Amino acid sequence: MERRLFVAAAAALIVAAVLYSAWITGQFTTPAVDRTDGYVSELAARDQPWTRLFRVSDVLSGLACLAAVATLPRVAREWAGWLALAAFGLLTVVSGLVPLDCAVLSDPACRGETVSHRLHMVAGALATTAVLTAMAVLSARWRSWVSWLFTGLNVGATGLMLAALAAGRLAGVAHRIQLTMVAVWVVYVALRLLVHDDEEAPCGPPHVLDQGAGPGVLITAGLGGAWFHWDAVAAGLAACHRVVRFDRPGLGLSPPATDRPTLYGEVARLAALAPAQPSQVTLVAHGLSCWHAEAFARLHPLCVAKLVLVDPSPPPVRRPLALAAVLGAWLPALGGTWGANVLARLTGPPAHRLVTGMGDPFGVYRMGKVPAAVAGEWLARRDMAADLRDIRAGHPFPDIPVTVLGAGGRDARRQSLAARLDAKLVLLPRSGHQVELDDPGAIVDAV
Incomplete structure (x- = not known):
């Protein structure tokens, strides 16, 4: 039964990665969002035509991530990494529920002064912190060079995003690279769970x-x-x-x-x-x-x-x-x-x-x-x-x-x-x- 739980968790993570990447289609359906300088989350802004589609995708992606962590059999000394990944899923749900008011980088007239708008920005920043924490903690626990490679690429993409925001140029490109790296890492985790060597421990004597x-x-x-x-x-x-x-x-x-x-x-x-x-x-x-x-x-x-x-x-x-x-x-x-x-x-x-x-x-x-x-x-x-x-x-x-x-x-x-x-x-x-x-x-x- 534990083997089936690992497979179920892996399937949920793959679903989460696919839904998290729904923004790829938005490049062609929402031309008002600047692909070079606009946030990906601007696709789900309240004033955009496909806002409900991308908001639902974010919410379902976060829920799938939470379901994967909840279904996963507990492994000693990995709780901090999975807790961080669960926090990432929860914050992704929050981001979908409280979207941006408007395309803040693509639309010069966008002020973004409402509580919902600011809450979305805070949730996005915390989600990035949570997923990077999950990557680092689980990589340290697994001692896998592949996991560390993906972690390094994600850290680099996050740094590139911060640099682009500071320069006022190419923030959209950097954000898309960052989200792509997160989705690839989630798929890697799913594949790792699929090849997990499950050795079911025998039931010990009663107390x-x-x-x-x-x-x-x-x-x-x-x-x-x-x-x-x-x-x-x-x-x-x-x-x-x-x-x-x-x-x-x-x-x-x-x-x-x-x-x-x-x-x-x-x-x-x-x-x-x-x-x-x-x-x-x-x-x-x-x-x-x-x-x-x-x-x-x-x-x-x-x-x-x-x-x-x-x-x-x-x-x-x-x-x-x-x-x-x-x-x-x-x-x-x-x-x-x-x-x-x-x-x-x-x-x-x-x-x-x-x-x-x-x-x-x-x-x-x-x-x-x-x-x-x-x-x-x-x-x-x-x-x-x-x-x-x-x-x-x-x-x-x-x-x-x-x-x-x-x-x-x-x-x-x-x-x-x-x-x-x-x-x-x-x-x-x-x-x-x-x-x-x-x-x-x-x-x-x-x-």
Whole structure:
């Protein structure tokens, strides 16, 4: 999947370069703009006949550049260069949205005194700075003489442009050379991505925390949960139990998986973390992972001493969606892109605080892999629910004690689950966030 993302990013960059070069046709459609002394951006000035065409080309070119950077898999120590290229794309969009009022160099009557006119000039200067920064930073990282050659040519073209402006002659020629060099460099970057040697790293082991000694307790978090949400519960149990916590693939500190989550895969994960027979484990599960716990108990009845289900989620009864499987297969790779990581940095910590009321001391929710893993598990819900129904039909529930903990009043679906498993239903006062955070003592008592 990562290889396809590199190809998609390269295609977006080529589109950006082609749209960025739309000014070439303007040499023949807008004769009022002086080819020798006029800016290329004068083709999109408000008073020119083809202003909308060239403004749309600039906006789409910038958006294609932003899409390419967002789609690109994250590479260590290259963030500054790609950030600068994304800034170039954003500033190109701004240039298209706020064009010049008139052909400032070609038309002696043009004053260019409006805010929009000045904003366009500032955006153009900043865009040039951003793309030159991207060239220099990425060239230094790649250590490619070809990249440095293009960078030097672009720096030279920019210097020629500044000299032409100072001399009051040939600014149009210099500007066209400068834009041509930028477009050629963007195509070079796209070609470099196409020949990128993609060596997909194997998925590493999950993050596991093992503490205490005694009868085994295995804790599996709910949708989007991490090991540190269970610190208070683990501290209350570790005095006389061996407590094992872990993060599912993509969550917490675990590396992302290479495929979409399945119910049988989660059951196998629990079996690998549970103590070897004849020892038995008390399984504490929250939310969505209660399905994993019930399936594990039905498929491995000799391994389980007790179940504690915290706020179990009712499985949906709708059929699985084929589109969900396709999207789920892409999500692990998308979680490693620059776009996913930027989105996670901006929204992850505040969203986590809103849901849990606590901070993110380990920076877990600033990683792009986490929202991708959460989305992947959510998309796999219908498939997991269908597998759970099949397991319920073919494997009886073992004769073990079960406690269902729920916050708030009585719920028909929660009561139905307790009746199905012959469980003890414990209703707790409605908490502000989650039971394991607001009332860990109840979970310790249930174990």
